[in-house]
Amino acid sequence: VEFLGSEGKNLAGMYIVHGGSRLGEIHLLTAPTAGNATSLIGPTAAVSSFQTNSEVREKLTLFGANYKFGNILLYMIGQRLYYFIPVYITPGGMGQVITKMPFIGIVDAVTREVAIGSDSLSAFYTLTGNIPAEQPAEEERLRDIYMAFVDRGYIPINVTRIKFDFEILVGNASYIRSGDWAKVNSTIASFISNYVEVYxxxxxxxIEEGNTVNYGVPHVDSEGFKSMYYISIRYR
Incomplete structure (x- = not known):
């Protein structure tokens, strides 16, 4: 969404449309107006910067009328917004079947700088000189969590589900990126110290809901009630 009447076609915000159990929910995230936040360009300005770039113009000229832009994608990478604009070849002209994507462009939402590449990674590298850090795969994340217990002398028993009188969540964390590991490891260490070693x-x-792994330790109190103290770690 762009600011109404903005000559620079600046970004005002974006709509978030949910799916799954939240299907139909729509929220508007507005861009802050303090400082230089209003310098964020909107999609119209991003396409304009892309089309007027000399390298892009030269390549598009070679295609004549046999190309089209794909969906404009807005991503945040390293606390910075970038537009990705794919270019597709349509040999029969507009409206015909797409045969390939010869290149993709990237536009910095603040500086309007433009770069292109054969794929999004190469375009990002050309623009910034940096390659986004590779994140651990899902299986690796689950193994890291499991081994955090094994390395401390505990071998978890995998079960489908355990029913107790009380299920008490005592900690949670997310392990999606490599940078999340410090908090996850700390959560596990605290859980072992305060509950596993005590009980x-x-x-x-x-596994719960296909995206969270739980680790728990059972305890039976003096009145015979069975409780499961556990932590939840979202891995997907």
């Missing part, structure tokens, strides 16, 4: 016994693990 002893076995550590159980189970």
């Amino acid at each position: 002893g016994g076995k550590v159980y693990s189970w």
Whole structure:
């Protein structure tokens, strides 16, 4: 969404449309107006900067009328916004079947700088000189979490689900990026120190909702009530 009447076609915000259990929910995230936030360009200005770039113009001229832009994608990378604009070849002209993507462009939402590449990674590298840090795969993240217990002397028992009188969540964290690991490791260490070592016994693990792994330790109190103290770590 761009500011109404803005000559620079600056970014005012973006709509977030949810799916799944939140299907139909729509929220508007507005861009802050303090400082230089209003210098963020909108999609119209991004396309304009892309089309007027000399290298892009030269390549598009070679295609004649046999090309089209794909969906304009806005991503935040390293706390900075970038527009990605794919270019597709349509040998029969506009409206015909797309055969390939010869290159993709990237536009810095603040500086309006433009770069191109054969794919989004190469375009990003050309513009910034940096390659985004490779994130650990899902299986690696699950193994890291599991081994954090093993390395401390506990081998978790994988189960489908355990039913107790009380299930008490005592900690949670997310492990999506490599930078999340410090908090995850700290959460596990605290859980082991405050619950596993206190109540002893076995550590159980189970997957919940396909995106969260739980680790718990059971405890039976003096009145015979069975409680499961556990932590949840979102890995997807």
